[in-house]
Amino acid sequence: MSGGHRLALGFSGAVALVWGAVFALTLARAELPREESGRVVAVYPFGWDSRKAAAAAFRTEARLVRDTWLPNAIEVISEQPGFAGRLQDSGAIAVYRAEPFSLFTLAGCTGLPPGLVTRSLRRFG
Amino acid sequence: MAAPAAPALTWRTPLLVIIAGCTIALLNFGVRSGFGLFLEPISAANGWGREVFAFAIAIQTVLWGFGQPFAGAMADRYGSGRVLAIGAILYAAGVALTAYSSTPLMLNVTHGVLIGLGLAGTSFTVALAAIARMVPPEKRSWALGIGTAAGSMGQFLMVPLGQAFIAAYGWAFALILLSLFALAIVPLASVLAGRAPEGTGVQQSLSEALREAGVQRSYWLLIFGFFVCGFHVSFIQTHLPAYIVDRGLDPATGAWALALVGLANVIGSYTAGVLGGRHSKKYLLSFIYGARAAVIAIFVMLPMTEISVLIFAFAMGLLWLSTVPLTSGLVAQIFGPRYMATLFGIVFFSHQVGGFLGVWLGGRLFDATGSYDMVWWISIGLGVFAAIVHWPIDERPLARVAPVPA
16 A cells, blocks of 8 residues: 555544544533433434334333434433433433434535525425 | 646645645535534524525625635735635634624624635635645645545534534534634644745746636636536535435435435545546546436436435545546646646636536526426536536646746
């Protein structure tokens, strides 16, 4: 492998390491305390499919908001205090506050003016 | 004759320059790519409709596009380091002050004007030109490739990180954190300080360089070709998820497709840079645009499945910003690196115009016809057009008459 390719790999590896560390620390910080409730994303162990994750969440009083891109994560809601703790007891390895996310978000990520140019996306809200 | 690269100055070795340039590209693209995440929380917190944030982004996009040739000219005149540092300060200030913008006017100033100018000052145009000046010509294409790939990597990595910041700290503090990333460009800029010494080629003023480029057919062909790149990239990035949902697939497939585009883009950009150092850049560009036309045609003509969407996304990702190291490399190769930031800035402006048209036309024609079919076929036609216009480019360095010493 040439020196140039080694540099490219080294740079990518260093970036991935720094990114991974910052991302992991941030995710740990973002975990909800047990007493929290509301609209949340419950993350179950990797390898669980969406059916198994949903079944576990529904052992609590959770109501489904929507599935997520990850099969082992599900967005649910309950206003009863201690909801996050009960989800953890049902097997969730982490519970996060659900952030609003839609195709508008993706359009915004392009850096282009979403309202001006993505009228067609409105159909999907 | 091509101007040789500027000699490395003391501690500013080519290795350090490349690493700093790549990190700047990563931060510039990365921070910007996460702005969409703030659309809903900022709008909700202030009780605004989406149009308020959208208008600020529109201002930002226009200033970013218009500002690049001017930022390039300033970099060529006063040095890349200064322009990058000032750009980074504006960028960081804009991101941080967005958190405190409680009226639409304030948001337009912070998220629109400050960030737009900051993006222009820290853009690819300035960073890649600085890299091109400071590495030997035989390594230039590779260096531009790794710089572009780093920017692509920033786009890919910063969106989930921005989302995690919002979840952990709330949207306002997440903006402050992102502003620190933008501010990190300031110390990195010192590595790219300086400009190409006058003695590295025939002495020219900026206006002479512009006049010279303006009468070169090859320069105009590059401008036309890069317009097509912007059209393709922006149309697909913005409208692909909606197109996929129209065809009955899950919206998540669209999201995965965009993520796959981002990942393949890193590979494609780097590979294009490497190949550009070994083969004719204009023929590689012709191939890339022709391949885009073919990939799009196959995608729209075949029945759509999740697998076909992901294959399309990966193939387009490989061809995505792979045009950047080759186009910027051709500018440096033909005109020399002395005024590359200005000349490539103008070419990049054409890319932004194409990008705006691709997104806007996608929406307009969808509203008019009820489908994206016409825009896909326009994209195919433009791909063929770009493949053709790159073919006759004369990629030999411009022959200039050097002044005879007295």
